[in-house]
Amino acid sequence: MTSIAFHRVTKWYPRYHHVMKGLKHSLLHPVDTIRGFRAEGFLALDNVSFEIARGEAVGFIGANGSGKSTTLGLMAGVLAPHTGEVIAQGRVAPLLELGSGFHFDLTGRENIFINGILLGLTRRQVQERFEDIVRFSELEKFLDQPLRTYSTGMVARLAFSIAAHLDPDILLIDEILSVGDLHFQVKCRKKIDEFRRRGVTIILVSHASGDIRALCDRVIWLEAGRIAAQGPSGEVLAAYEQAQSREMEGVLRPTGT
Amino acid sequence: MIANLVLNSMTGRESDRSTSREYLRDLILVLTQKEVQVRYRNTWLGYAWSLLHPLTFAIVYYIAFGVIMRVPIDNYAGFLIVGLFPWQWISQALGTAPNIFLANASLVKKVNFPWNALVVSTVGNFGVQFVLSLPVMAGTALWYGSSPSFAWLIGIPVLAVIQFATLYGLSLAIACTNLFFRDLDRLVSLAIAFLFFLTPITYSVRMVPAGYEPLLILNPVAPIMLSWQQLFLSGRFLWPSFAAAVVIATVSVWFGTWLYGRLSLRFAEVI
Ligand SMILES: Nc1ncnc2c1ncn2[C@@H]1O[C@H](COP(=O)(O)OP(=O)(O)O)[C@@H](O)[C@H]1O
Ligand SMILES: [Mg+2]
Secondary structure (H helix, E strand, O other): OEEEEEEEEEEEEOOOHHHHOOHHHHHHOHHHHHHHHHOOOEEEEEEEEEEEEOOOEEEEEOOOOOOHHHHHHHHHOOOOOOEEEEEEOOOEEEEOOOOOOOOOOOEHHHHHHHHHHHOOOOHHHHHHHHHHHHHHHOOHHHOOOEHHHOOHHHHHHHHHHHHHOOOOOEEEEEOOOOOOOHHHHHHHHHHHHHHHHHOOEEEEEOOOHHHHHHHOOEEEEEEOOEEEEEEEHHHHHHHHHHHHHHHHHHHHOOOOO | OHHHHHHHHOOOOHHHOOOOHHHHHHHHHHHHHHHHHHHHHOOOHHHHHHHHHHHHHHHHHHHHHHHHOOOOOOOHHHHHHHHHHHHHHHHHHHHHHHHOOHHHHHHHHHOOOOOHHHHHHHHHHHHHHHHHHHHHHHHHHHHOOOOOOOHHHHHHHHHHHHHHHHHHHHHHHHHHHHHHOOOHHHHHHHHHHHHHHHOOOOOOHHHOOOOOHHHHHOOOOHHHHHHHHHHHHHOOOOHHHHHHHHHHHHHHHHHHHHHHHHHHHHHHHHO
16 A cells, blocks of 8 residues: 655745845845746756555665755645645654754643644643653653753653654654664664554655664665665665765865876 | 634645644644743743733833823823733734744744644733733723723623734734745834834824824724723723724734735745
């Protein structure tokens, strides 16, 4: 069963710079502004198609700016494709970056509710999962302390614990897996494995090919908004690493002599 | 009714259509609760400030306009207080509006929840503060010569709802627009300063010279302000202002929602 499908998706970011300079600028330079609207934007995804089955774990790799975050934004539904079609079945839960959606003057308990609801649960659903979230995070003792007294690792644990109990159909992880101490990272890995057994689709963006190799069945390699290669993790990662080391050699080798 | 209007308007974006009422209600409740908690968490001064600010300005204006410039209004202190508390809600909501989405940029970029709930909770938070300060406002007004009335029991909640809807629509429009025109917040703070003196708070409508009334008619918050004053000072509904306030609230919610519907697809790109 298909979980995520991209059909010939093109994502084009219009250049809003003229407008973003502010209202004053737009009013003083109307011609500039209108041209700015029409002028070429930036093509972040160019005719990308792929399908991901339910329960698959797929990694996305590629250089900075190759379109990985854009792809995840489209999956989450916060971005709309310019042309083409994006299908994502069920509840999509992004694993948030550190601290976003948290309020640091409020306690861990209060933040679990706020975050859970922002990520799509009702209050009743958070209540039902509350015990599990707290137990998984191992933060029982700090539950009624304000979040500003937590260490970075503790906040990350809380964030992952909430995400882990959302019961998502699709979990999106954009370069934020190395959270918490080693013990907690092992726990996260186990949880992700458990997700996969339960049929949750996992999308992982990471620079660490180790994470991707360990967790993903399949890898899609993006380059300048196109799919450069896709296939079993081992093969694509090997090709990617080879390309990278070739590039490194190109930089290191003196040219022109 | 207006709550339904707001709830309905929130299911606009395509991906939100499946969101249940229960979820929307919880989202609004929890976000508003969060805003209120953050405000009152540190000290009881949170509450004191929401009283101190309008009361201080009441004294300032009383001295400047009542004592020195001798504004011909009976019970001028009561008149000022009745206007300044609702005004505080207006100015705080509109003043915060430009930054509502920007302050939650990392969420808007990644999570697809009905983002306008952030506007509801911001306007709602200032509304809660207004409601909590009502006893002080009514008490002070009584002290300075107003008389209590049964009309308050119905009038206060009705006007509060209308003011909420008006501010929600305006704030939503401002919050959306500011993502595309980033210097809107300066314009808004200027506009609020203008609006204050174009609203009959320190003077009464009767003092406005002939020919200048259009300035008040163009002001979206003048009718609600007149309604508050009439309700508190004479215990009556001023029907023309009230009707105008209802129309403005409806148009405001409609316009804010329409703009949000048009622009929210681009939020994650520009934020
Ligand atoms: N909101 C935006 N407006 C304009 N251009 C953008 C925006 N977001 C990303 N881009 C551009 O699109 C390209 C792809 O970005 P992104 O998906 O973030 O890449 P990655 O996550 O792979 O580093 C980049 O060149 C980036 O500059
Ligand atoms: Mg990225």
